[in-house]
Amino acid sequence: MAARKRAREAEQNNDPTVDKMDEDDSSSGDDDDEPPSWVLTRSRVFFSRQDMDIVNVDFELFNYDAEIDFHGVKTLLRQLFDADAQLFDLSGLSDLIVEQNTIGSTCKVDDKANDAYAFLTVLNLSEHRAKAPVAQLIAYLGERAAKAGGAAAAAVPGVLAALDTNVVGLVLAERLLNMPAEVIPPMWSMLVDEIEAAVEDGEPYGFTHYLVVSRTYYEVASSLNSEGSERRQKKAREEASLQYFHPEDEEIRRHAAAAAAYPFIKEVESADSKRAFQEMGIKPAGFMMLIEAGKFQDAVKAVGDYVGSAT
Template sequence: MGKKRSREADAQGDVTMADPAVDKKNEDDSSDDEDMDIVNVDFELFNYDPQIDFHGVKTLLRQLFDTDATLFDLSGLSDLIVEQNTIGSTCKVDDKANDAYAFLTVLNLQEHRAKKPIAQLVEYLTERAKTDESLAGAVPEVLASGQHVGLVLAERLLNMPAEVIPPMWSCMVDEIEAAVEDKEPYEFSHYLVVSRTYREVASTIDQGERKQKKARDVAELQYFHPEDEEMRKHAVASGTYEFTKEGEVADSKRAFQEMGIKPCGLMMLIEADKFQGAVQAIAEYVGTAT
């Protein structure tokens, strides 16, 4: 894949998705021998454009940090991301002027340490890391070390096909390499990837003994981003943390189902020399899992 730094879009893929309206028509017609119609959707990667991408990125950041999003200057953080337009990508459909369906970026925490959004994030991530023993021994120390740590932020709409994600990561690796060659501040000691996971929880509407037992039985960690499960294998430290502003999971989020979800944060600290291997591994993982 070519480097995207020199042009606005360098990656495009056809992803086959079922058209639900056509599918419903076929179902109503009870046609057993008629193939379901499909549509091809072109997902394209673009460099950030401050005039276009601010609101789309801010919306996805709010999703990434869930209930804790109000703790940060999301507008300032969004500005930092979209102004850094040679590193990372937005993924869109049809036109550059549309809002992003997904975004990926890396920010140098040391380079931006004096800026309010980054200072807030470093403090938050340090405190949250201390709540998980798998993170507590490494993340706070690295964040306080003065080393150049790359904070990786990535989020996408929940119904995005996973196949579009590996090209975004591969593009970013290429862009970081090109930036280092140009003496830009992207030579990192570690990458800290921030993501989200969740567990299933029982509804508070009916906390009968049977449902409570079922909640305990199915409370395994689940991933909003399937590639995170593979990426964790390459981390020197990884773990989850609860959101600080988390309350009871709203029963409105469990509409028409017995079980709901309890989101939590995920951090993965990856040494710089392991990062490219992690990106290659998730591309292979997504390819075999879909």
């Protein structure tokens, strides 16, 4: 079982032998045929990967630090919500995340003082629903689920409308585009352990549901292809295939009671750099997955199995 950062970070910081010993262990070996691997220590994860001539990099997991992580988390939130990021108080949301420093992780390289390359957290929607940043998200996700239709339209708005009885954990996760997927399973596993520890300590993390917010994209007819007829381009739009920015989402979806991709409200107002995706045949969209609490651990385990088998 993964170590609990929340209980042991102070001990880790007082032990000068841990970092060097674990770093040596995680970066040893020069066999190019060995698969990527991670090593869980008392408070962090080291991930080492060697691909031919690429230099090994150690990724470390840290608790949130309000004095360090605000801007890095806000930048990743802006990426997560894409065109609709302007609809939210991202500063207020970032504050909530970094102040909740015993749940979730940032993933960094070299030093804790650097900006996060990835982050993962869960917020109690029932507890924070009166706060403006969370109220905005609750209204937005309920409306977007209804817009998407299907099982999400039937399940998500009802769960969010009954936060007196449903304790919903909003899972937010994002990473830089070139981050290796292998850093993700330790982050999710550690989140499960930290939630268990928080519940044991009487903290408000005994969720009935988890609502995972992510993003996805469709492969669409490229507007750069002037040779295609109008009929061919229309058919391509109708047959657009859903793809995943985060490969683990495909596995998490298998355990979800409802899942849906939804169009961004502000996508027509996106900057030219965003519209370039669609011109090249890529149309970003939001994505949400509603998971019953009893299936969350199985989903996290499946992520680890899937990423491990894909390497």
